[in-house]
Amino acid sequence: MNAKVETKAKPLKQAMSGAELFIEALKKENVEVVFGYPGGAVLPLYDALYRNPIRHILARHEQAAIHAAEGYARVSGKPGVVIATSGPGATNLVTGITDAMMDSLPLVVFTGQVATGVIGTDAFQEADVIGITMPITKHNYQVRDLNELPRIIREAFHIATTGRPGPVLIDIPKDIATTVTEPTFVTDVHLPGYQPNTTPNVLQIKKLAEAIAQAEKPLILAGAGVLHGKAAEELLAFAEETNIPVVNTLLGLGSFPADHPLFLGMGGMHGTYTANMAMYEADLLINIGARFDDRLTGNLQHFAPNAMVAHIDIDPAEIGKNVDTHIPIVADAKEALQKLLDLELTAPEANEWRLHLKQSQKEFPLWQSEEEEGISPQQLTKMIHDVTSGEAIVTTDVGQHQMWTAQYYGFSQPNRWVTSGGLGTMGFGFPAAIGAQIAHPDDTVVAIAGDAGFQMTLQELGLVAELKLPVKIIIYNNQALGMVRQWQEKFYEERYSQSLLPCQPDFVQLAGAYGIKGYSVSTEEEAEQVLKEALTSREPVLIDCRIKRKEKVYPMIAPGKGLHEMIGVRP
Amino acid sequence: MKRTVTVTVLNQSGVLNRITGLFTKRQFNIESITVGPTETEGISKMTVIVHVEDERVAEQVLKQLNKQVDVLKVTDITDQAVVSRELALIKVLTTPQTRAEINVIIEPFRATIIDVAKDSVTIQVVGNFEKIEAMIELLRPYGIKELSRTGQTALTRGSQKQVTDLKQYSILK
């Protein structure tokens, strides 16, 4: 009894090693799962993990570990946590870190480092990870003093998940992990240089409301900022209240229901004709959480030339970066939209504009070629939509299949769409699906990949088999680096330099080697049948779909051209 | 256009690298950069002279710097009343005949000779960019053997008025 009282009055500090402290700190951040791969410099961390477990996903390659963490973060909204060893382990993460930076995904990445005493001596498996990752992280730290580790971890999670999310890296020298200390854990962060603003300026909000009331051709461009800000509901309310049509960026898909009458589709290089012409003709463009990426804008000279531009973004540096902005609003998307909705907005007189756009949608729908034998990739995507009732979590790799999925799947809910937008990373889609499935074990997760990109990270079949993750892998097999082939056909006079890939594994047998059920289909009838069977099973499956080899993604804004210069608008 | 930007930073390891790396990544062209401790412990200040194409890029420089977690404050002081100074060390070839001439040239600049050798002198001069440029031009005919400049460091003036006349200066004053 006495002893108990004493403990309560004066909690004894517990001595622990850096590695144990690391695990404790992760638990305090409510980390449920980490994605990683061990090695010399992180052996102490893994030993602590062995004794005080947090669920650990052993990918077969660090690149896949980090893409899985990205997929996990994208669909769950929680930070993805990654561990890799020093040197090669860390450098294998570079692509994923860059990808997360470009697409604003919250990650906290831990890399091992050689012991402090030998840093700078080109020691075994030493790499200057801080130097390498400085331009590709939101922030990075090297731990020099164990007593700083609790603060650093707290700050890293805070920085990764607030403001504009992004990857934060912590480099932990091996001796720091083995040193023993009596740690003090912190809950508050004190970062005077990092104070992201989330609340919009009232005057700017009023200015926007006035501009809306006066607009004749208003348009909303909704990007991933709406998803990060959990503002899809507010966006819907705002669009409906003002009756303003909506265009999505590639990464913004799902922030607005695709079947909504106000939805014009995706804008940009492979966006719909109507979405792009709407941006071209608009007199008021309200950008909510998009960064005016060049794949969206096309040639900037012809981007929204007649529009007053309002831009709501949590990152002030995005405002005015590419496009001159008349109404800058630095804010969280949700807060800004709420403030707008509080205002009793006057809907603009834009009947004519909406009619014009409706007419354009009718006149210039997405189309597909009727040539060639084989499965139409566009039809295939629609089938996947129908079989999953449009409710699956869909990840893609990069290339033609990515664009067809963006065009045809028709996302109606937020955070069900996972793709590599800014960096365009082949090899991303399959591991990202693994991370998404781990976040949502009961949901249908479909990984759509090209035959080339799938081969960049296919080793993760091992992970899927081991965890019996019911990921559905659908390969759009055109036996080519399809998107490269398409550009060579259009812009390089059909000189198919290194873009044809006729020699490939038997994907069904490959899946079989991992104990995963595989199918190969070469007609739409077969595809439909197999999809119905496979997509409802609780097992992992791989479906190799032989699609039309020469099918192209249309319409398209050719490089250097403007929004109004789309090609392939009609058959 | 040329902008003078001061950046107050937390004195963390790697912070200089972070700032210069950012300039490289965004292709902002640095003319000079100086860094040193401030009156507050743990806080350093950099003065960056940067060449930018237009206002948009100038704004990007400030915003990108501001985004850095270790950056506390960024100020474009180009259009403010500032005192800016740079130090240059100039080793000039001399002969017995030219030595006196050089003395006469540097005197109005309030420069000093800090090292004398048989065939050269090393001159130290402190001033703003234009003053140093002017002196270097005058010394060039004698043969400049070596030149080392610190880059400019700057503070805004205590009072932002009565500046215009101060900005003007004559090298012969």
Ligand SMILES: Cc1ncc(C[n+]2csc(CCOP(=O)(O)OP(=O)(O)O)c2C)c(N)n1
């Ligand atoms: C890591 C990486 N390397 C190269 C590229 C360039 N690239 C973009 S799309 C593409 C072809 C992808 O082919 P595939 O995976 O078969 O997909 P498809 O376009 O045929 O649907 C290539 C090589 C890239 N995006 N990422």
